[in-house]
Amino acid sequence: MMSIYRKLPNILITGTPGTGKSTLCSEISEISGFEWLNVGEIAKADHMYDGHNDITQCPVIDEEQMINELEDKIADGGKIIDYHGCDFFPQHWFDIVFILRTNSTTLYNRLVARGYRGQKLENNIQCEFFQTLIDEARGSYNNKIVYELPSNTPDDMEDNVEKICQWINQWKMQNGHG
Ligand SMILES: Nc1ncnc2c1ncn2[C@@H]1O[C@H](COP(=O)(O)OP(=O)(O)O)[C@@H](O)[C@H]1O
Numbered sequence: 541m542m543s544i545y546r547k548l549p550n551i552l553i554t555g556t557p558g559t560g561k562s563t564l565c566s567e568i569s570e571i572s573g574f575e576w577l578n579v580g581e582i583a584k585a586d587h588m589y590d591g592h593n594d595i596t597q598c599p600v601i602d603e604e605q606m607i608n609e610l611e612d613k614i615a616d617g618g619k620i621i622d623y624h625g626c627d628f629f630p631q632h633w634f635d636i637v638f639i640l641r642t643n644s645t646t647l648y649n650r651l652v653a654r655g656y657r658g659q660k661l662e663n664n665i666q667c668e669f670f671q672t673l674i675d676e677a678r679g680s681y682n683n684k685i686v687y688e689l690p691s692n693t694p695d696d697m698e699d700n701v702e703k704i705c706q707w708i709n710q711w712k713m714q715n716g717h718g
Pocket residue numbers: 555556557558559560561562563564650690691692693694695696697
């Protein structure tokens with residue numbers, strides 16, 4: 541509904557760390573010209589933190605500050621937002637939400653390769669296993685705009701890039717910018 545106020549749509553890509561968000565966003569950004577906003581990287585660069593979570597062993601993002609920071613950019617449309625959480629963004633920001641899904645073993649190997657160990661590794665595997673991001677996305681957005689995408693293989697990645705780019709083109713045509 542809100543999309544009529546934007547010249548281009550905004551896309552949220554979420555999922556457990558290691559499911560392939562950055563890889564996917566970078567490819568879509570290159571093809572579509574949409575700006576990729578990596579929320580974790582923005583928080584790191586601008587020290588937008590509000591404490592430390594001992595369970596996830598990650599700094600806690602200052603959500604209010606992040607929303608203020610992103611609000612103007614989002615209003616223009618044409619953004620791909622990449623974050624391993626999705627419940628604190630205003631619902632009207634996004635025209636579509638994709639959740640990347642990866643099998644436990646595959647994800648385990650990716651996170652080990654990234655240097656995750658012990659509790660941090662286990663927490664992330666559990667996050668994926670218990671479909672945490674699915675529940676979070678379904679609880680935060682209109683379920684008609686929420687889609688799961690498998691992200692286990694390079695073929696999956698290619699399919700996902702294609703699907704999302706097709707969706708962008710379709711949106712442009714339907715909204716008179718084709
Ligand atoms: N669908 C996929 N098939 C094969 N490898 C993948 C896939 N998605 C991600 N990877 C690999 O997994 C690792 C983590 O991907 P990344 O995009 O950094 O995930 P995230 O941004 O969700 O943490 C990278 O080495 C990436 O190349």
